[in-house]
Amino acid sequence: MTIEFRTRGNAEIARLPDRLVLANAATVRSEIQDRIASGASRLVLDLAAVEFADSSGLSAILACVNSARRRGGELVLLGPMPRVRALIELTRLDDVVAVIDDEATAVARASGKAAA
Amino acid sequence: MTARQELVLLGAGADIALEAVRWTELACGRAGLNARASQDLATAVIEAVNNSLEHGYALATGDINVTLETQAECVVITVTDRGTGLPPSPSAGTPSPGAERGRGSWIMQQTCDEVRHEFNAGQQSVVLVKRRRQISPDSHGDHQ
Numbered sequence: 001m002t003i004e005f006r007t008r009g010n011a012e013i014a015r016l017p018d019r020l021v022l023a024n025a026a027t028v029r030s031e032i033q034d035r036i037a038s039g040a041s042r043l044v045l046d047l048a049a050v051e052f053a054d055s056s057g058l059s060a061i062l063a064c065v066n067s068a069r070r071r072g073g074e075l076v077l078l079g080p081m082p083r084v085r086a087l088i089e090l091t092r093l094d095d096v097v098a099v100i101d102d103e104a105t106a107v108a109r110a111s112g113k114a115a116a
Numbered sequence: 117m118t119a120r121q122e123l124v125l126l127g128a129g130a131d132i133a134l135e136a137v138r139w140t141e142l143a144c145g146r147a148g149l150n151a152r153a154s155q156d157l158a159t160a161v162i163e164a165v166n167n168s169l170e171h172g173y174a175l176a177t178g179d180i181n182v183t184l185e186t187q188a189e190c191v192v193i194t195v196t197d198r199g200t201g202l203p204p205s206p207s208a209g210t211p212s213p214g215a216e217r218g219r220g221s222w223i224m225q226q227t228c229d230e231v232r233h234e235f236n237a238g239q240q241s242v243v244l245v246k247r248r249r250q251i252s253p254d255s256h257g258d259h260q
Contacts (some may be wrong), residue, residue, distance in 0.1 A: 022166045040162040052137060054162045055219035062216050083155060090226055095213040 003031050010111040010114070011042040013078070016092050020057030020084075029060035033067050041073025042104045049079040058093055067095050078106040121146065123182040128165070130175065134184060136165050140193070147186040149246070156227035157193055157246055163220040164195035164242040172199020172240060189248050190229070196241040 002024060004015045013030055019025065036043065045061065061077070069074040074096040080088060088094050100106040123139045124131055140161045144154035161182060168180050177229045211218045224231045230245035 019134060021130075021162070022131060022169065052134065052162075054133060054159075055223055058122060058219060060217050062214070066214075066216070073247040081191065087159065087223070091211065092213040093238060108188075115214050 002027055005040075008044075008103070008107050008114075011044055011107045012040040012092050013044045013046055014105070015046045015048075016050050018051050020044070020047075020053040020060065022054060022056040025054075025056040025060040028057070029063050032064045034058075036064065036067045036071060036073070041068045041071040042110045042112070043068055043073065043075045044078050044103070044110050046074060046078045046103075047084055050084050051081060052082045053087055055091070058087065058091055062093065072107060074110050074112060076100055076106050076109045078103060101110065119147065119186040121184045124151050125180040125182070127177045128169065128179045128180045132165060132169075132180070133162050136161055139182065140184070143184045145192055146190065147184060149191060153191075153246055155217055157191070157244060159255075160224045160227045160231075161193060161195060164193075164244065166220060167242060168195060168197035168199060168240070172197040174199075178196045191248070192245045193246075194241050194246040195244070196239050198239055 002017050006013050014033065014035070016028060020028060032043070032045070037106070045064070045066070065075045076099070079101050083109065085099065088099060098106075098109055100109060118170070119122055121143045123143070125136070137158045138235040141154045144157055150159070165182070167174060168178070171177060178197055181194075183194045183196075185192045185194075211222050221231075224242070224244060228244045229247045230243075232243040232245075233244060234241040234243060
């Protein structure tokens with residue numbers, strides 16, 4: 001496993017590795033989609049450790065967003081570094097998935113609740 | 117004045133991304149680019165290298181050359197492979213935010229002033245151009 005999962009409230013938080021690129025995008029996508037298939041469709045992807053991402057990594061994230069929504073869940077992104085945030089904004093990924101800096105707010109959003 | 121730097125990636129595989137990023141940012145720094153312009157070009161280089169690996173070498177390994185030329189008006193980075201695949205369209209339009217693929221060409225176009233695809237003697241190249249008005253060393257963080 002390249003991803004650490006933990007539970008907070010009704011959501012699972014997945015801490016992604018330090019890079020999200022062609023070399024590991026398929027593995028990351030597969031591990032998250034396996035988790036979604038096992039019932040964890042309310043997910044927060046913690047990007048705090050991701051120093052570098054490319055279009056393959058963003059495609060993996062989007063595939064997971066679509067998987068979660070097909071199962072009636074939601075996926076949000078937590079705390080990207082400026083470089084990764086810039087890529088998310090450049091590609092307008094933030095038009096289709098929420099990017100949130102506060103963990104409690106991200107968990108509430110993924111759980112379908114207003115932030116406490 | 118033209119200065120040239122070169123990175124040769126022999127037997128490059130999908131794990132080559134960070135090496136290409138670090139080299140590009142160092143080379144851009146030596147060429148006098150500011151941090152933002154260096155980051156833009158590193159972001160574009162990774163997409164070009166990915167293009168070589170995915171389309172040129174069908175996700176197997178292969179040799180990739182990356183050169184950086186410092187010219188009076190611009191910095192030019194060329195990523196070359198000897199693979200057999202077809203590159204993506206150089207005129208790729210705005211990707212749908214919900215589309216799971218198709219962002220690589222868009223990223224290169226948005227982070228560079230010019231993107232060209234060239235073919236010569238069995239080699240395929242992606243040429244990335246950043247004009248000098250954007251890369252003044254004292255315009256740190258500026259992105260015109």
